[in-house]
Amino acid sequence: MSTCILTVACIMAELRIPLDIPSIEIISQATNSKGEIILSVKSLKTETPCHKCGKPATIRYGNGPTQTIRHLPIFDTPVYLVITPARYKCEHCDGSITTTEAYDWSKKGSHITNGLSDYLMRQLIHSTVEDVSKKEKISYDQVTNALNKAIATEVNLDSYSSLKILGIDEFAVKKGYNDYVTVISTKSAPDGQVSVIAVLSGRLKDDVLAFLKSIPEHLKKTVESVCTDMYDGFVYAVVEVFGEGVLVIDRYHxxxxxxxxxxxxxxxxxxxxxxxxxxxxxxxxxxxxxxxxxxxxxxxxxxxxxxxxxxxxxxxxxxxxxxxxxxxxxxxxxxxxxxxxxxxxxxxxxxxxxxxxxxxxxxxxxxxxxxxxxx
Ligand SMILES: [Zn+2]
Structure with missing residues (x-):
């Protein structure tokens, strides 16, 4: 174990860790006593939407409490981002309205980044909260929280220009319980990486159907095939929305x-x-x-x-x-x-x-x- 910590520390000293979040910058990097990577970061944004009127608040007004937010692991080692959020006063409202900066890389009140949340959702496919919690060394509650936040998040497909291959997979929230969640993912990126586009509570045909129907028409046209298991509800929802022309690939054929x-x-x-x-x-x-x-x-x-x-x-x-x-x-x-x-x-x-x-x-x-x- 000690060699492992040493290795990570040595690599850390040699290497500037790349962060896939454009709106923050690393100020300093260190490892803690458990060998975990701690990155002090600052936000590069200069405004935040006013929580009252929604217009951009731009007048700096002190800071909110420092937060520690877990990010994707590097070299199988947990990574934490430490950030002190800026507070802003709104020039459009009367002078007393201040808002703590909202991040585009972590949901409000979450202790993990969106990147880690997506990663956990992908890990959950064909697994359980319990197994993912053990494997990723993240508490059961944190995985459940990430799951609930992902379900509650309104789906936004604005950033996609094409969907190509959709994946529809379900997993049991708890082993042996009839409580399922459905993850919709896409493999549209040029590197073939999977990204999670929606997490739906339930795994009924109607849950999936409502989601598929909500996809904007121009994006529907870009779907070439859908990967789903043999659960009939999914297959019928796909056929109803995309027609039989879309290839439905089941996992084991x-x-x-x-x-x-x-x-x-x-x-x-x-x-x-x-x-x-x-x-x-x-x-x-x-x-x-x-x-x-x-x-x-x-x-x-x-x-x-x-x-x-x-x-x-x-x-x-x-x-x-x-x-x-x-x-x-x-x-x-x-x-x-x-x-x-x-x-x-x-x-x-x-x-x-x-x-x-x-x-x-x-x-x-x-x-x-x-x-x-x-x-
Ligand atoms: Zn305002």
Whole structure:
């Protein structure tokens, strides 16, 4: 540990640490007794919006209390910015109105920078608050605070000229609890870096749909593909807003592997039913593809009735569909690899015992490619 502190101290002495925040300047740098990097910084801004009238307040009027704000780690070492905010008097209001400087790199009252907040949100994707807190050595409360602030922050897409690839991912706030948050990110920067554009509370189709709809039209046109997992709510929200032309990439490409044989079975069964059923009865079965792909709890009453009718006419499709739904459920459940493998093995046994033959090659893939088991 002592060598580690020494190393960081030595590197610090040699190096001027670059800061990716244009509106502040480093005055001095040091390490504390824990080997953490402490940067004294000052703001380069000369005004702040008046908290009363909103116009720029420009008359300097002393300082607010010194703040310590955590920033992105450097060499895996925590970095703290120490800053004494300026206070300004407003020339537009009567002389008594003063405002402490607001920063564009840290939210009001936050103990972390926006850069660190974004970094934490990215770390949270497919993880939990608990795990990120441990891994990044930031208290559970601070990660939760960052999360709540990110959810409460109004989305501002003004700084984006293009979105290209959108990512939609959800994570459980707490392990084992049904409390989810959805992170929308973009990989539009030339360096391919991911930036978080919104954090939504919940992971329902409607949460995501409302957000996607709120994207300005000119930016919607720049979306080329969307990466999302197999959670159907996300996929349907994407298709509803961007159409089927936008490529939806699921993480493991698994859903495609078992949806395709189900689709083929549906097509052949519908052909059979078309020849067999009176025209008006067959017409009741329109739109089956989407109904069969949806999670059961997402179906409307009308759709459920349609599905029941299809089940009645095609027991074969009913058996295959029920196996596919079970798979989606397995892949959508956050669980350990061990319990995931056990669930899939039970599913394979169940499928092999049934009369359903359409998943044969998918089962072979499952057995051969154990990467599909990873979650
Ligand atoms: Zn004012």
């Amino acid at each position: 698994v859903s495609k592997l078992y949806r395709e044989p189900l689709d083929r079975l549906r097509i052949s069964e519908m052909k059979r039913l078309k020849a067999m059923l009176p025209e008006d009865e067959y017409s009741l079965l329109e739109g089956m593809m989407w109904i069969l792909r949806k999670n059961h709890e997402c179906l409307s009453e009308v759709e459920r009735d349609k599905l029941a009718l299809l089940y009645k006419h095609s027991p074969k499709l009913k058996a295959a569909h029920s196996l596919a739904l079970k798979l989606t459920q397995i892949f959508n459940t956050h669980c350990s690899k061990k319990s995931g493998v056990a669930k899939l093995n039970r599913w394979i046994k169940r499928a092999q015992k049934s009369d359903v033959t359409c998943f044969k090659s998918f089962i072979t893939t499952l057995i051969l490619d154990d990467r599909l088991f990873c979650s």
